[in-house]
Amino acid sequence: MAKRVVIESRFPAVKAAAYETVALARQAWIDQGTDTANERLQSQAATRGYALSAVIEGEPIGHQSARIFVAAHSSKWGTDPWFMRFFEYGTAYIPAMPFIRPAARKANKTFVQVMGDDLDGRIRRRASVRRR
């Protein structure tokens, strides 16, 4: 009796695993970015004696993207944080005290690390691939 060969594509599982890993890495990016930016903002503001009523928040956007942003409040400008760029970049007389840029750099490293650590294993688990 002839043997039948069954070929099964597990590519959808690979695709799903990749999507899940990016989602996981994106959340790690948001967590790292907000933590670092808040830490830098608070410590630099304290050092310089600025009473900044601001906090850095993060959120997923688009298909698989994310952002960190300033949520600020002032009695003069309300909740519009447009003036926070003057602290990030400095002005003629205010030295820059960047908090978003260093946080993004650190978060990017975290993203790459999570992808590197998790992607291969997640694909193998999802697609039920065993090492031979």
Added chain:
Amino acid sequence: MNEEAAAQDYLVNRLEADTNLMGLVNGVWLRSMPGLAPLPAVKIDRMDAADLYVVNLSRVWADLTFLVRGLVKWPSSEAQDWTLARAIADRIDALLHDHEGTDTTLQVHAFREESFTDETIEGGDLFLHAGGVYRVRAHAL
């Protein structure tokens, strides 16, 4: 050695040594600029720093970003004219983008990572800012 402090000095020295740039501005300031400083001027702000290491904790370079901008004070009652701010930014870019150099303590390469323009009102005066964020990689000699 602290490459960051040395790189700051390198940038200031390189910009101050250029007669074309110094013909456009009255000075180069690092981080803080006193209120009485004559304008236009160049201001350098430190943005970020990270080190690159290889085995045995050998430091290859300090990877630094600086915001280098020309500052022009503009009389608020007139329509803005960016000609001078642009000229300063162009000269800064000619000096720092795709630049490699050395001094007695440092080997440096630099390039612009992003352009920068802004306007601020401080003390009732309007300031025009034009320049860029420059990535400077500094290796101690």
